[in-house]
Amino acid sequence: MASTASYGKELAAAKKAASLAARLCQTVQKALVQSDVQSKSDKSPVTVADYGSQALVSLVLKMELPSESFSLVAEEDSGDLRKDGAQETLRRITELVNSTLSVDGTYNITLSEEDVLVAIDSGKSEGGPNGRHWILDPIDGTKGFLRGDQYAIALALLDEGRVVLGVLACPNLPVTSIAIPDEHSSQRQVGCLFSAKIGDGAFMQSLNGSSPAKIYVSGIENSEDASFFESFEAAHSMHDLSSVIAEKLGVRAPPVRIDSQAKYGALARGDGAIYLRFAHKGYQAGGVATDAAGNNLDFSKGRYLDLDTGIIVTNKKLMPALLKAVQDAVKGKSQSASLL
Numbered sequence: 495m496a497s498t499a500s501y502g503k504e505l506a507a508a509k510k511a512a513s514l515a516a517r518l519c520q521t522v523q524k525a526l527v528q529s530d531v532q533s534k535s536d537k538s539p540v541t542v543a544d545y546g547s548q549a550l551v552s553l554v555l556k557m558e559l560p561s562e563s564f565s566l567v568a569e570e571d572s573g574d575l576r577k578d579g580a581q582e583t584l585r586r587i588t589e590l591v592n593s594t595l596s597v598d599g600t601y602n603i604t605l606s607e608e609d610v611l612v613a614i615d616s617g618k619s620e621g622g623p624n625g626r627h628w629i630l631d632p633i634d635g636t637k638g639f640l641r642g643d644q645y646a647i648a649l650a651l652l653d654e655g656r657v658v659l660g661v662l663a664c665p666n667l668p669v670t671s672i673a674i675p676d677e678h679s680s681q682r683q684v685g686c687l688f689s690a691k692i693g694d695g696a697f698m699q700s701l702n703g704s705s706p707a708k709i710y711v712s713g714i715e716n717s718e719d720a721s722f723f724e725s726f727e728a729a730h731s732m733h734d735l736s737s738v739i740a741e742k743l744g745v746r747a748p749p750v751r752i753d754s755q756a757k758y759g760a761l762a763r764g765d766g767a768i769y770l771r772f773a774h775k776g777y778q779a780g781g782v783a784t785d786a787a788g789n790n791l792d793f794s795k796g797r798y799l800d801l802d803t804g805i806i807v808t809n810k811k812l813m814p815a816l817l818k819a820v821q822d823a824v825k826g827k828s829q830s831a832s833l834l
């Protein structure tokens with residue numbers, strides 16, 4: 495039953511899986527060469543790291559939790575890798591997965607190319623409201639990854655439609671607050687592992703192994719003092735709408751634009767107070783995260799969230815004012831659109 499489980503061993507497995515995937519991604523990002531990038535049919539860039547990360551997470555979860563039935567809803571599948579011309583990519587992914595496992599040393603296994611394809615395809619579950627489902631984005635923020643910026647490995651467990659734990663590995667996120675400008679930023683220690691389990695709050699540790707410390711969202715009550723996060727990519731979120739909302743709230747600081755769900759990690763530890771995300775029309779897509787109408791997010795519906803509003807995240811104190819500003823700004827935008 496979802497209500498009596500403590501999810502301790504599942505959380506440990508998720509942390510192990512995301513840490514190993516992060517190590518593989520770091521290796522690839524350091525050596526980003528043109529042959530590591532190919533094109534999916536939707537033209538979004540996919541790298542060997544997306545596939546390698548998904549294979550590793552799926553393998554580690556299965557090895558760490560052998561007695562549990564396994565369902566993983568993940569972004570990639572092996573279709574493109576099984577096509578003619580993908581042999582070199584598959585060889586490289588297999589080599590990366592095996593070298594990451596061997597450097598870690600916990601598991602004494604060597605995978606064949608077919609094993610890697612099968613591991614990737616264990617992510618084909620459709621999820622849903624019943625039973626347990628792991629949800630994985632093997633690299634969230636592919637564009638940031640390719641630019642050498644922020645990206646994240648995002649893994650969560652749903653039990654009976656409820657998110658019961660989540661881990662977020664952010665290999666390039668500084669371990670100290672990004673709200674504080676640092677002229678020596680290139681020398682900052684980077685690599686964070688965030689984790690949260692239902693009823694226990696949220697924690698952060700460094701990816702190279704410090705012990706977890708409890709983190710808290712910003713306690714800011716006055717929206718003028720808040721700073722806000724949004725996507726780096728203007729195509730992913732309407733920056734103009736965010737700036738109208740920020741103006742309505744009297745926010746003074748300029749937006750902090752970073753890729754991926756690293757924004758949620760930074761927000762969970764109080765680096766900023768607000769996260770605004772408004773997809774341009776036609777894209778499916780600690781504190782409080784709601785849709786832009788103020789409803790809780792429902793992850794029990796399978797692969798797609800089907801949100802046509804947006805996502806807003808902040809602390810409990812600022813949420814009422816933020817919701818009002820969002821709704822006013824959205825109303826203003828649709829009125830000006832109907833005048834055109």
Ligand SMILES: Nc1ncnc2c1ncn2[C@@H]1O[C@H](COP(=O)(O)O)[C@@H](OP(=O)(O)O)[C@H]1O
Pocket residue numbers: 538569631633634635636637638724725726727729730731752753754755773774777779
């Ligand atoms: N046009 C679009 N509108 C909204 N979200 C988009 C988008 N194109 C991509 N995304 C999503 O934005 C994620 C990156 O988040 P962010 O914009 O915060 O960096 C992408 O994750 P992937 O990199 O896993 O594909 C993808 O899910």
Ligand SMILES: [Mg+2]
Pocket residue numbers: 544569631632633634635636
């Ligand atoms: Mg992804």
